[in-house]
Amino acid sequence: MNSGERLTFSKSLMLLPMLIILAMFFISVFTLFSSAFVDRGGFSLKYFQQIIDRPDYHIVFYRTVLSSITVAILAVLFSYPIALLLWRANKWRNLLLIVVLVPWLVSLVVRTYGWIVLLGPKGFINAFLGWLGVIDEPVKLMFNDTGIIIGLTHVLVPFAVISILSSLLSIEENLEEASRVLGASGFQTFRNIVLPLSLPGVFTALMVLYLASVGAIVTPLLLGGITEKFVGSQIYQEVMATYNMSKAAAWSICLLSLSFVSLVIIKMIERRALRGQE
Amino acid sequence: MRTMSPLSRTLGIVFLLALPLPIFIVFGASFNGSAYIQFPPESYSLRWYIEAFTDPRWARAVGTSLWIAAVTSVVVTTISFMAAYFTLRYAPRINTMLELAIFSPLFFPHACMGVAAVALMAKLGIVGTPGAIILAHVIVTVPFSYRPVHVALRSVDPDLIRAAEVMGASELRALKDIILPICRSGILTSLLFTGIISFDEVTVTMFLIGPEITTLPVQIFTFIQDDASPVLAAISTISVIITFLAIVLLERVAGLTFFVQRSGS
């Protein structure tokens, strides 16, 4: 629509509610920063110092980042064949899409609970293996990194499917046909045409998945237990158990900075991978 | 032309079927007669459903989550619609800036959002009230509401509203008679999508509950930590059914293409 259309003050009030909501978000971020850097009324780096001084805290960060990288890559690997399947399934796409959307939109807690029922010491898998007589003692599938990675990967695959599928659907149909006409095999066509053109979706997925994973609280808390901590579980504990808002804020800011650095790195890799595609 | 190698097709089908697996396990467990998971189950019963329906705490949590989802989706869709309409018609130049601001919460890890939200709500003195939860849900769902509404509005011929105005309609009347019916599917997508997100939100919400109020997912979370009674399986199944119905409704009234459309950028 053309700019400069008749505009009155009362009409510009339409934008106001949105501005208030955005302001609330930015004020909340500002409050987060101010509570992390303030101690007894003055500027202080005390809470950051505490994090830097504790090697066990460093491990929490390492674990979070390494697990999240693993989760993001695993989820993309699992979701790619699903996305391809949905892409090819013209007629059935809507039905299959519901099979992807339901697990995506069902509450995180419920999906994680499903994995507890599956992986727990008295869970489905252990009960099944016990019934088969393969094991005497329950296998420890939960309360360790494996549990967290399994749970988070499963939780995040649906989003990756949707992201990659969007990219695949934007590939022009005749590109593939052109490639086949020029004599490329099915695999060559996939390797040279489909895969490169779906990379934007893959990178969006990697980025969002990584962010969702480093910021996760529920899944690490429930599947990782008390010892195998994620940054998210530590933050939750600081707020809900020790009521130390400032420390939680400092943790959040470290996490935030970490994710921004990671985002920049992923973006750089993406630019390199997509060079010449613009 | 549209073929797939048998290997990738098989992988696709297996992985796809694995997605709802935990949900089916929960579903199966909810009919288990004993107090812990057994394989094969020794008995089947509806006792956990009876417990879920008779315990007032669950009924209350389901009710709270439903009305908070309803209020959130209506509020956030209204806000997004007004902002998108205003920007497209009167201030197209601020659109880039506005979208940047609207989508920026997406780049915040959820844990940080939770702490930021509780910091803000504590300052406003409303932690533990429905207001805090709704405000947080609105902030979290704004990007998911703005996009479908903006896409729908953008595809409407701007002359339609001018035509209605030339014929004597006030702007409000033209919006009601012309623009709303045409943008119906975008608006319904926003309403249902944000409703579902709000109904199932847990990571931010769990910082904001209080003795007076809790939502269904947060209460499930609290119960899992305390004791893993199979009543949770029944309650989770109910929550899945509500979400599932909302998605099917969305498919009926607006279609699912929105989810797999590439955004304009």
Next chain:
Amino acid sequence: MTTTLNPSVSDVQNVTGSIDIASVSKSYGDTEVLSNVNLSIPAGNFLTLLGPSGCGKTTLLRLIAGFIEPTKGKIAIDGRDMNGVPTQKRPIGMVFQNLALFPHFSVAENVAYGLKLRKTPAAEMQQRVDRFIDLVGLNGMGDRRIAQLSGGQKQRVALARSLVLEPSILLLDEPLSALDMQLRKQLQIALKDIQQKLKTTFVFVTHDQEEATMISDTVVVMSNGHVQQVGAPQDIYASPETLFVSKFIGELNEIPARVTDTGPQLSIDTAAGQFTLPASAARGFAPRAGDAAVICLRPEQLKVLPAGANVTGQTTLNATVISRLVIGPLTRVSLRVGETDMIAVMMTDADTAPLPSGSACKVSFNPDHARLFAPLSDDMASAFGEHA
């Protein structure tokens, strides 16, 4: 609320619908898209705003509609100042370039929408909707969906929808530009008919000069935000006041020239030879010796004669025939005169000398017909890159 704004035409026929545009300018930031436009449109006139894209014609229409406000100046309808009056309260109808039909309404619902807003009683509404659907020639199609209609039918719905409200002014923004030639011709005639029946003031925007000269009472030629000339189509064709207007309306031969003397008569030097023109030939500028200029002649003002012919009272130049095309009663001759290609059009008759391609000939014209203009500025010339 707005019923009183559109008094039924039958009571007060032909007295409402005049538009006065006084010193109107419109700028976006530093860009002035309309500058100092003055225009008086009498009630009942079929007026066309004609010009290449970007000339400001659509902006002027949108100003009259009230979608935008002038930066300077004022617009009055029937003597009433429209500044600050919102679109809804102006006695206008509008047909949009892309028609803007409501896709979720049927034909009849589209036509009835404005009446519904005015809370017209159901019986009267039904009767008026039917009458206007008939008027535009869509009898019996009231129940069709918009998507089921052809391009021409959609045009007619858009017209009926605006006219049913009996506005004193109808604004039309290039409504025919998307149609093919034949349909366009039909609808031009239909528009003209309807306008004469209703005596509504029509303000019609187009970039097609043929369309403009065919249907309008008055043509306003615009370029670069300025009104170049206002007049009846035949007057503008016969005596254009600027080179831009001459080029834009009708076919034109242009001979680049230099003025060598301004004596009592203008002495002209061209690549095809030297001759004199009466001082009255110069339009819109006062030539001085040494000025560059352009001589303009319409194709029908040229006569082609055998090389040996003798003419008096006419200016004669040597030329070469390039080709000759007989189109029924008319003959079109392409010529090379000096360094310029020219076209001459004359009646095909026995007197026309047989002029084979490549033969030398003479081209003559009455010096009183020639017009002398200053050359186009660069930005004006660029307008013809698209619409020459």
